[in-house]
Amino acid sequence: MTKIIDAENAVMGRIASFAAKEALKGEEVVILNCEKAIISGRREDIKEKFEVRRKRVGTLQVGPKMSILTEKYFKRIVRGMLPDHRSGRGRDALKRIRCYKSVPEKFKDVKKIEMFKEKKIKFMRVHELTR
Numbered sequence: 674m675t676k677i678i679d680a681e682n683a684v685m686g687r688i689a690s691f692a693a694k695e696a697l698k699g700e701e702v703v704i705l706n707c708e709k710a711i712i713s714g715r716r717e718d719i720k721e722k723f724e725v726r727r728k729r730v731g732t733l734q735v736g737p738k739m740s741i742l743t744e745k746y747f748k749r750i751v752r753g754m755l756p757d758h759r760s761g762r763g764r765d766a767l768k769r770i771r772c773y774k775s776v777p778e779k780f781k782d783v784k785k786i787e788m789f790k791e792k793k794i795k796f797m798r799v800h801e802l803t804r
Contacts, residue, residue, distance in 0.1 A: 675701040679785040680710040685750060685799060691788065693754040696766035704751075704772045705780060708743040708800035716797045723802055741803045744772040 676695055680688050688710065692702045712719050726739045740746050751770055756763040773780075 675703060677703045677705065677780060677783055677785045679705050679787050680747070681706040681787075683710055683788060684796075685710040685712050685747065688788065689747070689751040690754050692751050692770055693766065696751075696769045697755070697762060700769065702770045703780065704747060704770070705776050705785065706774075707747040707772050708774050708798070708803075710747065710799050711796040712799060712802065713794050713796050715795055719797050719802060742774075743799050743803050744774050746799065746803055747772045 676692075678688060678692065688704065692704060695702050723739065727741075739749065748767075748770060751772075752758050752767055755766050758764055758767050
């Protein structure tokens, strides 16, 4: 069975951990509206950490390079919450996770899981970070 998660106004880390657990159980996980998810924390700290990771590429240090695309960035966060993503069950679980920038036509009328809505915290949206 496929679990469809709407990430709009939800904390990215909580959705990522939930998606990782479900994928490890063997469920297919689809995350919609990745660009509207929020990252909790101070805006300056989030930007600084992203820029440091983004610029870490070259001859002396080869990666990890963070993608600017919001759906790839979100999948990268989920990947960090899985066991070894290069082999075994972590690799199989990562193949079961799909992230979308908005809502595709085939998921328009499907019931979605809306979870972990947070209020009154310092946050930044993913699309603001990956511009």
